[in-house]
Each structure stands twice: as C-alpha cells, then as structure tokens.
Amino acid sequence: LAAVLSAASYPFMKRVTYLPQAFLGIAFAWAIPMAWAAQTNTVPEEAWLLFIVVILWAMAYDTMYAMADREDDLRIGVKSTAILFGDTDRIMIGLIQLSVLTGLLMLGLRMSMNWPYYTGLAAAAGLGAYQQFLIRDRQSAMCFKAFLNNHWVGVVVFAGIAANYLLLSD
Numbered sequence: 001l002a003a004v005l006s007a008a009s010y011p012f013m014k015r016v017t018y019l020p021q022a023f024l025g026i027a028f029a030w031a032i033p034m035a036w037a038a039q040t041n042t043v044p045e046e047a048w049l050l051f052i053v054v055i056l057w058a059m060a061y062d063t064m065y066a067m068a069d070r071e072d073d074l075r076i077g078v079k080s081t082a083i084l085f086g087d088t089d090r091i092m093i094g095l096i097q098l099s100v101l102t103g104l105l106m107l108g109l110r111m112s113m114n115w116p117y118y119t120g121l122a123a124a125a126g127l128g129a130y131q132q133f134l135i136r137d138r139q140s141a142m143c144f145k146a147f148l149n150n151h152w153v154g155v156v157v158f159a160g161i162a163a164n165y166l167l168l169s170d
Helices: 002-015 020-029 031-040 045-076 081-110 115-134 140-167
Strands: none
Touching (some): 002 020, 020 031, 020 045, 020 081, 045 081, 045 140, 081 115, 115 140
8 A cells, every 4th residue: 555655646746845756766665575575474674674775766866867857846846855955966866875885785794695796786886976977067968867877777786686696596
C-alpha cells in the first residue's frame, strides 16, 4: 500500500513540498523491502540501508534535473529541492552523493563484498565527480546532461555487484 501511495502521489508533490525528489526516491525504493521480503520472508537492516541509499540517489539525480528546470519551476510556482537548496545546490548534491557512496560502502562491508564491488563504487565516485563538473555553472543543458549520466552510475554499481558474484563465486 505504501508503494502504491508513494508512486501515485509523486506527480503532485511539486505543488505541496520542496522535497518531491524524496517522494520519487521512496516510490522507487519501495521495491527493495518488498523484493527482500518476497525472497527471504524478512527485511533485514541491509535492505533498509539500501532503501535509504536509493532514496538519496534519486534525490541527487532528480535535483540535477530540477536544476535544469529551476527557472521554469519558479515562474509557474512549483517546488523542488533545487529551489529549496538555492545557491547551495551543488554542495547539497555532493553531500547526498557522498552519503550514497558511504551507504553503498557500508552495505559492501556488511555483505562481505570483494574487490569487483568496490571497483564499481570507485567508478561511481568518479562519475559523481564528473557530474559535479557538469553542474558547476548551473547551465540547464549541463545539469540535464549530469542527470542523464546517472544511468552510468547504476551500470557501474550493477557491474560491480555482478562481477563480485560471477568472478568470486565458489
């Protein structure tokens, strides 16, 4: 029920809160505890940590998207984290990205991941630095490019997870 409500409410959140990006993250992240429960009949701490990481990641990339739309959003009166963060938007995105990487590092340690996983995280960190470079002048096209670059973050983290299990399985 929570997953359905969060997904259904997301499109309206820009009208009522400066944190619609958090609602987007919640809508996406609900799949994690649901899938974990379906597979193991439990939702361990690791699942909740990943839930939080996904919310934060969505907040980071969707704030980049919101930076591209900031002037239009201000003109029509809708809200976003880009507006909430104002001139600290790049710093806030950087802190959120750092929190995502820290959460993924903690997950890796808790789940006994090996070097391929951490190589994926290192690549994700490099992509985060590149995204910070792209948004440095807050140009709409570059903010949108940084937003789009986040699919590569997902690719390298997934590749690290997959390689961890494929290369190091017994």
